[in-house]
Amino acid sequence: MIEIENITKRYGEVEVVSDVSFVVQPRTITVIVGTSGSGKTTLLRMINRLVEPTSGVIKLDGRDNRAVPAYELRRHIGYAIQGHGLFPHRTVAQNIATVPVLLGWEKDRIDARVNELLSLFQLDPATFGPRYPHELSGGQQQRVGVARALAAEPNVLLMDEPFGALDPVIRAKAQEDLLAIQKRFGTTIILVTHDMEEAIHLGNRIAVMDEGRLIQYATPAEILAKPATPFVETLIGTGDRPFRLLSLNEIREAVEPGTAEGEALPASATQRDALAELLWSGREALPVEADGKPIGRVTVEGLIRRAARPA
Numbered sequence: 001m002i003e004i005e006n007i008t009k010r011y012g013e014v015e016v017v018s019d020v021s022f023v024v025q026p027r028t029i030t031v032i033v034g035t036s037g038s039g040k041t042t043l044l045r046m047i048n049r050l051v052e053p054t055s056g057v058i059k060l061d062g063r064d065n066r067a068v069p070a071y072e073l074r075r076h077i078g079y080a081i082q083g084h085g086l087f088p089h090r091t092v093a094q095n096i097a098t099v100p101v102l103l104g105w106e107k108d109r110i111d112a113r114v115n116e117l118l119s120l121f122q123l124d125p126a127t128f129g130p131r132y133p134h135e136l137s138g139g140q141q142q143r144v145g146v147a148r149a150l151a152a153e154p155n156v157l158l159m160d161e162p163f164g165a166l167d168p169v170i171r172a173k174a175q176e177d178l179l180a181i182q183k184r185f186g187t188t189i190i191l192v193t194h195d196m197e198e199a200i201h202l203g204n205r206i207a208v209m210d211e212g213r214l215i216q217y218a219t220p221a222e223i224l225a226k227p228a229t230p231f232v233e234t235l236i237g238t239g240d241r242p243f244r245l246l247s248l249n250e251i252r253e254a255v256e257p258g259t260a261e262g263e264a265l266p267a268s269a270t271q272r273d274a275l276a277e278l279l280w281s282g283r284e285a286l287p288v289e290a291d292g293k294p295i296g297r298v299t300v301e302g303l304i305r306r307a308a309r310p311a
Contacts, residue, residue: 001026002047003157009042015124016042018212019056024205025188026079026155027177031199033235040192043209044158047190048077060156063183063243069257078149080189082164085145086133092118092144095130099152119146120184121177139170143177150181159191163198175202196235200224200247208232215222221248246303247272251288254306260285267295275303 002024009017017039024030032040047058058065065073068259081287086095093114100110114124121143133141142162144238149157162178163171179202182189193199199206200220203260208216208223208231212235227233251274265274267290278286279302285299 001059002060002190003059003061003062004047004056005041005057006047007043008054008057009039009046009051010054013101016212017046017053020209020214021056021210022207022214022217024188024190026184026188028204029182029189029202030190030207031203032190032192032203032207032209033196035194037211038155038209039212040207040209043162044050044160044190046193047156047158048079049075050074056283057204057236066213067309073100075152076156078147078152078154080157080159080162081159084150086141088133089254092131092133092136095133095144096148098148103152113151113153117150120181138166138259139174142170142174144167145180146181150185153185155188157187157189159189159192161192178202192204196237199235204207208235209308224248236266240280245274246270246306249306251298252290252295252300254302255288256302257297258285258297259298261301262294264289264294266290266296271298271303274298275300278303 005021005025007017007020008015020043032043034040042051046053048063049065061071087098088096094119096114097110100113105113114129118125118128123140123143128136128140133144134307137146146159146162149159162197163174166174175198178189181187191202200223203220205217205219206223207214208228210231216223216232217244223232224236227236247270249271250267251265253268254271255267260283262281264287265277265287274286278284278298285297287297288295
């Protein structure tokens with residue numbers, strides 16, 4: 001658990017973070033979102049003490065993060081940034097091994113961890129381990145950057161605009177990779193972005209920052225349904241909000257009795273994906289399966305009715 005209590009950061013007379021408090025539950029993803037200059041990156045960096053707060057307390061599992069030397073704290077908190085920050089003169093394997101080496105792990109353990117992470121990110125260890133960062137694509141560099149942040153098995157991973165430099169297709173794949181990794185390791189992740197769509201897709205909870213203050217801290221569904229201020233409403237937009245709400249719910253929640261022709265949709269797909277498939281294929285209904293067995297159907301009428309429900 002990460003407890004952020006009344007955190008303030010001043011530079012001279014300017015407060016870049018002002019009296020911010022919220023709690024991040026273990027094994028969840030919290031996304032801090034806001035425009036440039038809102039204080040989100042400064043807040044993130046105070047967690048691993050790259051920036052020291054002017055006042056307030058940050059606790060990791062009940063312990064003040066100032067209770068240990070900053071360098072030691074950082075070795076146990078993963079940190080991934082936009083541009084990946086890979087060491088250009090070190091191989092991929094050496095980059096990933098950076099923190100385990102500093103922690104004094106044995107070589108066999110380090111090698112096993114490097115190979116595990118490369119394989120997990122679908123990068124063959126024998127092929128990619130000896131390469132240098134300049135020999136990788138942007139998407140591959142991003143994966144290596146996240147692998148390095150996870151190498152020492154941290155309970156907490158901080159990510160500062162990690163996907164900002166990626167093109168939309170690679171970015172979408174990177175987001176799915178992150179969700180899969182988080183589910184596998186149970187890592188607590190705090191991610192900074194200016195992209196509300198990314199925040200809604202990735203976050204269990206979203207912290208909206210504006211001019212150094214925390215404006216709203218809630219689940220994606222709560223923020224979409226009940227934005228706390230006009231600023232939050234502007235961030236999420238208004239035109240397609242009902243259909244974005246559909247993206248937060250699985251098809252299984254919208255299944256109706258009956259059958260339909262066509263290729264079955266998995267019950268785990270989102271209702272927004274189901275509506276898109278229905279509209280693209282020109283069908284009024286499609287069957288839905290769970291564990292390979294039919295459980296009913298989903299219809300255009302039913303999904304639009306759900307999207308139109310008042311919040």
